[in-house]
Amino acid sequence: MDQSQPIADPHAEIREEVAKLCARFPGEYWREVDRERAYPTEFVRALTEAGYLGALIPEEYGGAGLPLSAAAAILEEIHRSGGNAGACHAQMYIMGTILKHGSPEQKQRYLPGIASGELRLQAFGVTEPTSGTDTTALRTFARREGDNYVVNGQKIWTSRAEHSDLMLLLARTTPRGEVAKKTDGLSTFIVDMKAALGNGLTIRPIRTMMNHNSTEVFFDNMVVPAENLVGTEGRGFRYILDGMNAERLLIASESIGDAKWFIHKAVEYSKERVLFGRPIGQNQGVQFPIAKAYAQMRAAEALLRQGLAKFERGEPCGEEANMGKMLAADAAWAAGEACIQTHGGFGFAEEYDVERKYREARLYQVAPISTNLVLSYVGEHVLGMPRSY
Ligand SMILES: Cc1cc2nc3c(=O)[nH]c(=O)nc-3n(C[C@H](O)[C@H](O)[C@H](O)COP(=O)(O)OP(=O)(O)OC[C@H]3O[C@@H](n4cnc5c(N)ncnc54)[C@H](O)[C@@H]3O)c2cc1C
Numbered sequence: 001m002d003q004s005q006p007i008a009d010p011h012a013e014i015r016e017e018v019a020k021l022c023a024r025f026p027g028e029y030w031r032e033v034d035r036e037r038a039y040p041t042e043f044v045r046a047l048t049e050a051g052y053l054g055a056l057i058p059e060e061y062g063g064a065g066l067p068l069s070a071a072a073a074i075l076e077e078i079h080r081s082g083g084n085a086g087a088c089h090a091q092m093y094i095m096g097t098i099l100k101h102g103s104p105e106q107k108q109r110y111l112p113g114i115a116s117g118e119l120r121l122q123a124f125g126v127t128e129p130t131s132g133t134d135t136t137a138l139r140t141f142a143r144r145e146g147d148n149y150v151v152n153g154q155k156i157w158t159s160r161a162e163h164s165d166l167m168l169l170l171a172r173t174t175p176r177g178e179v180a181k182k183t184d185g186l187s188t189f190i191v192d193m194k195a196a197l198g199n200g201l202t203i204r205p206i207r208t209m210m211n212h213n214s215t216e217v218f219f220d221n222m223v224v225p226a227e228n229l230v231g232t233e234g235r236g237f238r239y240i241l242d243g244m245n246a247e248r249l250l251i252a253s254e255s256i257g258d259a260k261w262f263i264h265k266a267v268e269y270s271k272e273r274v275l276f277g278r279p280i281g282q283n284q285g286v287q288f289p290i291a292k293a294y295a296q297m298r299a300a301e302a303l304l305r306q307g308l309a310k311f312e313r314g315e316p317c318g319e320e321a322n323m324g325k326m327l328a329a330d331a332a333w334a335a336g337e338a339c340i341q342t343h344g345g346f347g348f349a350e351e352y353d354v355e356r357k358y359r360e361a362r363l364y365q366v367a368p369i370s371t372n373l374v375l376s377y378v379g380e381h382v383l384g385m386p387r388s389y
Helices: 012-023 027-036 041-049 068-080 090-101 104-116 236-272 284-312 318-342 344-348 354-365 371-382
Strands: 121-125 141-145 148-156 166-172 186-192 201-205 215-225
Touching: 012 068, 027 354, 068 236, 068 284, 090 104, 090 121, 090 166, 090 186, 090 236, 141 166, 148 166, 148 186, 166 236, 186 215, 186 236, 236 284, 236 318, 236 354, 284 318, 318 344, 318 354, 318 371, 344 354
Parallel strands: 121 166
Antiparallel strands: 141 148, 148 215, 166 186, 201 215
């Protein structure tokens, strides 16, 4: 029995169903897509058809109308089962911006298609090569021309751009030197990528240490109809910030799932592997790192659940979302370390899946926000110390 689940888990049924779906995509499947750096199309299609990627879309637009904790349970379960939701998780947190700040027409135009799987909203264009974490220094500029905006610039690390129909794009609409606050003058757009590809939009894949379908994208006089502006011009940074707590809580859930996978795998192997006449798990040197990672995971999970509950009550949850994300990523990494060490040489063999999950789990100490920036948030916004940057 998985002791990490509370007795009355409101999403137990969802977890069970997601686990059944994931069982159709075992380690061999993930190994193959990882080896080829391919997109797990069949897995994403199965998730979409089962309605999981539309979990957060209100029922009136064809979605399931579930709370964020249900989406968190779905993503956690995918990772706990040995899979990787990186191929499709963005849809869950990007959509919040359209839900919260989109016009009724935009919601009507996009949400039913996203819920049915006909439209994929998987690309999120924020990070740029020269600005990185310093988001408000981004240079991509959208200039208003009549009924359109004309976009020029570049994004980097735009994951899933080749596998998405739509991109949520953050661009400057007023130069940084002309706004009172650097967070002003940024706007959010819905980009129809299929129409733009070859018409001002170029996508170049970036090969990374794990399979994340990341790309860099270039905008060269790309035309975006003004009706695709989300909310009010100049307020885009706030809209993106609004969605960030949801993003952090969801990514933290994936890290919790990773930690559970590593811990389970390490425990099982430590009981099976017999050396010096006894299972290696009988040695405290093997047991303790696994037990410690388990304790770290449970603490992170408790904080994450507090964050999810606050989010769903509409209360500020920046503290829990940021710290939960950092601690969950740390717990996953500690569990990954314990798991690979417990497996000895076999931890490095592809067929055990440990090395793949180990590579995948590392990302979440850097993206979507790095550990240093979480600590800066805690130092400044939670503890009231001077802003460090
Ligand atoms: C595989 C992958 C997928 C991604 N997907 C997307 C995506 O879909 N869309 C998107 O927009 N972005 C995406 N990102 C980008 C990701 O959000 C950034 O990599 C991350 O925010 C860090 O930015 P950076 O890489 O530019 O690092 P930098 O900002 O250059 O930072 C480098 C290092 O310096 C540290 N640092 C910077 N400033 C400070 C400071 N003031 N104090 C202390 N430390 C500091 C950081 O913590 C970091 O460790 C992805 C990244 C990766 C690797």
